[in-house]
Amino acid sequence: MQGSSRLVLAHFWAAFATFAVAIPLGAWQMLVRSPLHQWIAPELYYRAVTAHGTTFAYVFPTLIAMGFGYAVCAVSLGRPMRGLSLAWISFALVIVGAAMALATVAAGKANVLYTFYPPLLGSPYYYLGILVAVVGTWVWIGLMVWHVRRWKIDHPVLPIPLAMFATAVGALLWGWTSLGVGAEIAFLILPNAFGWTSTIDPGLARVLFSWTLHAIVYFWLIPAYIAFYVLLPQAADGRLYSDKMGRIAFLLLLIFSMPIGLHHLFVDPQIGAGFKFLHTVFTGMVVVPTLLTIFTICASLEIAGRLRGGRGPFGWIAALPWDRPFVLASGFSMVMLGLGGASGIINMSYVLNSTVHNTQWVTGHFHLIYGGAVVIMYFAIAYELWPRLTGRPLAAPKLVRLQLWTWSVGMLLVTLPWHLVGVMGQPRRMAYYDFSNPALASQGVWVTVSAIGGFVLVFSAALFIGVLLASHRGPTAAISPLKFSLAVNPPRRLPKSLNSFGIWAALVLALTLANYGYPLAQFAFLGKSAVPAFPVSQNDRR
Amino acid sequence: MTDVDQPRPRDPRFAIWIGVTAGLFVLALVVGFIWLPLAQRGADGLDLWSAICRAVGLPSGNARVSAPVAGQPASQVAWTTETRRRLAQGDASAGAAIAQACNNCHGVVGISADAIIPNLAGQSAAAIYKQLDDYKSGKRDPAVMGVYVSPLSDQNLLDLAAHYGLLPNPTGDTLSTQSSTSTVARRLIDVGAPLRGIAPCASCHGPAGVTPGAPGLRGQQRAYLELQMQLFKDGTRRNDISEQMRSVARQLTSEEIAMLAAHYSSIPDTGGR
Numbered sequence: 014m015q016g017s018s019r020l021v022l023a024h025f026w027a028a029f030a031t032f033a034v035a036i037p038l039g040a041w042q043m044l045v046r047s048p049l050h051q052w053i054a055p056e057l058y059y060r061a062v063t064a065h066g067t068t069f070a071y072v073f074p075t076l077i078a079m080g081f082g083y084a085v086c087a088v089s090l091g092r093p094m095r096g097l098s099l100a101w102i103s104f105a106l107v108i109v110g111a112a113m114a115l116a117t118v119a120a121g122k123a124n125v126l127y128t129f130y131p132p133l134l135g136s137p138y139y140y141l142g143i144l145v146a147v148v149g150t151w152v153w154i155g156l157m158v159w160h161v162r163r164w165k166i167d168h169p170v171l172p173i174p175l176a177m178f179a180t181a182v183g184a185l186l187w188g189w190t191s192l193g194v195g196a197e198i199a200f201l202i203l204p205n206a207f208g209w210t211s212t213i214d215p216g217l218a219r220v221l222f223s224w225t226l227h228a229i230v231y232f233w234l235i236p237a238y239i240a241f242y243v244l245l246p247q248a249a250d251g252r253l254y255s256d257k258m259g260r261i262a263f264l265l266l267l268i269f270s271m272p273i274g275l276h277h278l279f280v281d282p283q284i285g286a287g288f289k290f291l292h293t294v295f296t297g298m299v300v301v302p303t304l305l306t307i308f309t310i311c312a313s314l315e316i317a318g319r320l321r322g323g324r325g326p327f328g329w330i331a332a333l334p335w336d337r338p339f340v341l342a343s344g345f346s347m348v349m350l351g352l353g354g355a356s357g358i359i360n361m362s363y364v365l366n367s368t369v370h371n372t373q374w375v376t377g378h379f380h381l382i383y384g385g386a387v388v389i390m391y392f393a394i395a396y397e398l399w400p401r402l403t404g405r406p407l408a409a410p411k412l413v414r415l416q417l418w419t420w421s422v423g424m425l426l427v428t429l430p431w432h433l434v435g436v437m438g439q440p441r442r443m444a445y446y447d448f449s450n451p452a453l454a455s456q457g458v459w460v461t462v463s464a465i466g467g468f469v470l471v472f473s474a475a476l477f478i479g480v481l482l483a484s485h486r487g488p489t490a491a492i493s494p495l496k497f498s499l500a501v502n503p504p505r506r507l508p509k510s511l512n513s514f515g516i517w518a519a520l521v522l523a524l525t526l527a528n529y530g531y532p533l534a535q536f537a538f539l540g541k542s543a544v545p546a547f548p549v550s551q552n553d554r555r
Numbered sequence: 556m557t558d559v560d561q562p563r564p565r566d567p568r569f570a571i572w573i574g575v576t577a578g579l580f581v582l583a584l585v586v587g588f589i590w591l592p593l594a595q596r597g598a599d600g601l602d603l604w605s606a607i608c609r610a611v612g613l614p615s616g617n618a619r620v621s622a623p624v625a626g627q628p629a630s631q632v633a634w635t636t637e638t639r640r641r642l643a644q645g646d647a648s649a650g651a652a653i654a655q656a657c658n659n660c661h662g663v664v665g666i667s668a669d670a671i672i673p674n675l676a677g678q679s680a681a682a683i684y685k686q687l688d689d690y691k692s693g694k695r696d697p698a699v700m701g702v703y704v705s706p707l708s709d710q711n712l713l714d715l716a717a718h719y720g721l722l723p724n725p726t727g728d729t730l731s732t733q734s735s736t737s738t739v740a741r742r743l744i745d746v747g748a749p750l751r752g753i754a755p756c757a758s759c760h761g762p763a764g765v766t767p768g769a770p771g772l773r774g775q776q777r778a779y780l781e782l783q784m785q786l787f788k789d790g791t792r793r794n795d796i797s798e799q800m801r802s803v804a805r806q807l808t809s810e811e812i813a814m815l816a817a818h819y820s821s822i823p824d825t826g827g828r
């Protein structure tokens with residue numbers, strides 16, 4: 014991979030190592046609050062949730078996006094990456110930051126959950142660790158953007174390869190959106206954790222966090238979408254239906270996933286209803302790139318299916334090579350994306366939101382989208398890259414299929430019951446539920462089902478790690494280099510709007526400022542809403 | 556520079572997309588900040604400017620109808636930093652001297668001999684002070700206690716609170732003889748009854764958390780506890796700030812109250828307040 018194999022491999026292994034720890038934690042959390050287990054000390058529960066959330070929000074997907082970004086950069090631009098030492102520095106920052114944050118959590122000094130929830134206050138090392146990791150990713154953003162620019166200067170009239178174009182969109186998106194959480198930590202939480210300020214404004218902290226909270230999900234999602242566009246069609250022996258549609262979808266994601274974060278604060282009394290409406294409207298717009306993607310990918314798959322001899326309105330589906338991991342994973346991913354998308358539309362509508370807000374429904378929604386639809390594509394990407402990185406074919410294709418099956422089944426077992434009990438009113442973030450209470454008893458069976466699903470996921474995760482490990486030991490073989498799907502009509506020239514970022518980046522900037530400007534600025538002049546912090550899980554309570 | 560492969564320098568898509576986005580923004584502004592706030596319920600007669608202020612979230616724009624504050628506060632005591640500072644200035648030995656007048660009823664060591672008279676030993680000083688002040692101001696029915704507190708100064712009350720707060724807690728032999736293992740009571744204490752809006756007693760009365768001024772209940776006299784909960788329930792006692800205790804008691808059945816009183820009176824106060 015143009016000399017960046019070690020770099021990519023390091024990112025993926027680091028990611029999967031954290032994954033291997035955080036998945037069993039998740040299953041354990043589900044077990045201890047199910048009817049299958051006695052109540053445990055809430056402190057332990059929140060410690061585990063913080064570790065699980067921190068890993069899966071800040072560490073695991075970030076490392077995957079970075080590693081995949083490097084792979085795409087090397088392969089799609091067709092020349093070795095420059096600045097490898099910077100890339101390693103960035104990697105080291107992420108690892109050091111993550112280790113610092115997670116060690117603090119493991120020590121029980123920061124049971125604040127990954128969303129921080131000021132005025133809850135944990136040890137400063139937890140926040141500092143996350144900040145260091147985030148700063149590490151900024152180096153990656155710089156590298157990605159710099160490579161695209163350099164390539165464009167050398168190839169002024171050629172279209173930027175779609176995979177790289179999308180990677181750059183992901184990098185820009187992350188750069189802009191990570192500023193929210195970065196500012197929250199740097200300007201609100203850390204000064205308080207170090208004792209320089211005596212109060213903290215939870216409202217302002219929430220708004221800053223929401224700045225990050227929606228688009229971060231799209232940052233996690235983009236590698237999966239890239240895989241849909243540039244790897245799936247070819248894995249199914251087909252072609253990408255439209256390259257331009259892909260670019261439009263990624264640009265729309267860039268523009269509309271930022272100025273919408275207030276949909277996480279629909280019940281927040283400090284935000285005016287008008288802004289909630291404004292953000293709802295723009296949230297509606299992010300459905301568009303997802304629909305475009307589903308359309309384009311289905312069309313691409315149809316092309317593949319028909320090329321393979323499928324007939325009739327549905328025959329092409331059966332004709333697809335479902336035994337190939339990439340195709341199988343994508344199929345599962347689409348199903349979960351569809352279900353999760355539907356529950357997402359419920360979340361984003363102001364009125365329905367108040368019914369599901371803070372219930373287990375929400376947890377079900379984001380596990381389905383992210384843990385299901387996105388993470389299964391991370392697996393598929395790893396399976397696709399591994400032979401290219403190790404020079405050995407993937408071990409045990411049957412086990413690979415079993416792994417993908419168990420992951421999807423497990424994730425559906427986990428999340429569908431959560432949606433259900435959420436509608437029944439079960440609150441989220443609870444260390445225990447009293448299922449002996451007749452009013453809650455009927456939820457017990459569903460919570461049990463989802464706890465069992467959690468262990469199916471643990472099994473699947475173990476299988477995944479096992480297959481990757483085994484694939485390092487197989488016999489070396491000649492492996493065809495990684496190639497990206499051809500479009501039906503590969504673009505030879507593109508209009509500026511589909512081949513550059515500058516103006517779009519400016520539009521994102523303008524739109525975010527328009528949508529967030531007042532909700533942020535109001536804290537400067539409206540009544541003081543800062544309160545003393547509430548230190549949790551520290552022996553030295555201030 | 557007439558390279559045919561050169562992309563056209565001006566791409567109309569920019570203008571179109573930015574125009575559409577801006578149009579959407581303006582439309583959302585008009586709907587969200589003018590139309591909806593004017594159309595929603597309770598907006599009759601709202602002028603445009605107030606409607607916009609309301610949608611923006613400006614409190615002044617919202618306060619079209621000023622909500623009258625009805626009635627009197629539940630108590631003259633407020634848990635300000637000033638109150639806490641004064642509490643720390645109570646002198647326990649001065650309090651012990653004044654307490655001579657109280658010993659007949661509340662017991663020499665703060666453990667009363669009569670189940671209807673509360674124990675005071677080891678009670679939180681904040682709770683004692685607040686109750687004494689409430690008797691003095693008439694916020695809590697002063698029928699019995701009024702005559703004893705009315706001649707006392709604020710400093711006297713602080714001293715008394717400090718004195719009783721320092722006396723040792725009720726121990727095993729002073730406790731009610733019927734020990735209770737009521738699971739109903741324990742559940743209410745640790746979990747509450749979420750569906751009836753009852754927060755766990757332990758979250759306000761300890762040990763899980765302590766609301767300012769919430770008295771300790773462990774080892775308290777059984778009949779006293781039961782009566783007080785009943786008084787909160789029927790609204791006769793109304794000196795709890797923000798109806799914290801009334802809103803709990805209203806939801807409790809008389810059986811539950813009896814079980815809670817039996818339970819609390821049977822467990823020793825292990826301190827920790």
Ligand SMILES: [Cu+2]
Binds near residue numbers: 226228277
């Ligand atoms: Cu969101």
